[in-house]
Amino acid sequence: MSTVDDELFELMETRIEPSQTDDDLADETLVEYMTGRIEELMATQFESLMSMMYRLDVDEGKIRRALNPTNPENPAKGLARLIVLRQKQRMATREKYKQNSPDDWIDIE
Numbered sequence: 001m002s003t004v005d006d007e008l009f010e011l012m013e014t015r016i017e018p019s020q021t022d023d024d025l026a027d028e029t030l031v032e033y034m035t036g037r038i039e040e041l042m043a044t045q046f047e048s049l050m051s052m053m054y055r056l057d058v059d060e061g062k063i064r065r066a067l068n069p070t071n072p073e074n075p076a077k078g079l080a081r082l083i084v085l086r087q088k089q090r091m092a093t094r095e096k097y098k099q100n101s102p103d104d105w106i107d108i109e
Helices: 003-013 024-044 046-055 060-067 075-096
Strands: none
Touching (some): 024 046, 024 075, 046 075, 060 075
């Protein structure tokens, strides 16, 4: 993988800060940033891109809809939106099942 691919994958894996989860502007900025590189990957390394989507556990049906020629949205932008949505879901799941640190435990002694 090239450095740019590594940077894109790192961006995909980056946790979205809780303060940004409801901020549509932050989401759109992230989508726009990712769209250009996703377009390049679609043209040159489509299998690598799909592998990244698989590793991120993006729903295959949603990927197919984003890539469907009848979809009015740019396919790369659609994939970027799916990545952002999936990262938000992952973050919500982590928060829901987050374990308390040992410092939060009550000392019974």
